[in-house]
Amino acid sequence: MTHLSNTMTAHQLQPDKWVDLYADYLFNYAVARVSNAEIAKDLVQETFFAGLNSAKNYKGDAAERTWLIAILKRKVIDHYRKINSNKGKAEVRINYNASSDSDGDWLEEQVADPYSKLENAAMENAELGLAIQECISKLPRKQSLVFTMKTIQGISTEDICNELGINPSNLWVMIHRARTALMGCLNQNWY
Amino acid sequence: MISCEKAAIICNKTQYKESSFWEKLSLRFHLAMCKTCSKFTKQNTEFTNICDKANLHIFTEEEKAAMKQQLEQK
Secondary structure, eight states, X not given: OHHHHHHHOXXXXXXXXXXXXXXXXXXXXXXXXXXXXXXXXXXXXXXXXXXXXXXXXXXXXXXXXXXXXXXXHHHHHHHHHHHXXXXXXOOOOOOOOOOGGGTTOOGGGGSOOTTOHHHHXXXXXXXXXXXXXXXXXXXXXXXXXXXXXXXXXXXXXXXXXXXXXXXXXXXXXXXXXXXXXXXXXXXXXXX | OOOHHHHHHHHHHHHTTOOOHXXXXXXXXXXXXXXXXXXXXXXXXXXXXXXXXXXXXXXXXXXXXXXXXXXXXX
């Protein structure tokens, strides 16, 4: 029976693989919410520590990444609580719009516009970032390394070649394979 | 005329602003003749725009190594 229930549990935690598998994904998730790369990095690290500490509570009903994201969400909330309490109290002011031409308009008409292009674009870009990150994580290790160094970190071709011990034509072939694979992956998962 | 493989490489270099004047010229010439590569170039350029828009972040390899070490010590 125990054997059966073990095989029924689809998900298991593998903390030794967390950094390689999820660090960048969580980083992008966090940076979209705190808009500061250094803070986001700290939150990811805290998430891994918290995950390790509460690993025994993991029931296996959610995928590992989903479980880590849930922890990260709480870390983000804690972060905002902390900066709010540092400032004293969060200040909320609501003014009923007093200008005469909008006399009698309801507050409901003043809430955030759900069709706001700016906010929707920001949200869509954050989701796009996660979709790309997920596709990058499916690439062969060396391709993803070359692609991210070049595209995200903006390191020069010469420096990458020196660091990885490859020549420029190797690099461009790997970039080509990575970009082609990523476009295919995004076509399936995003558009 | 350059081959499609060569054209693809130049197209990728162009995405990172690393193609030379002559490379760009030979790519232009190739694209005028080759529908397949024109389509690829269009998609590839769009992909570059998407990556810029997405505001991607990654940990460096050193940061990852440090993080792994700290996790192991826990």
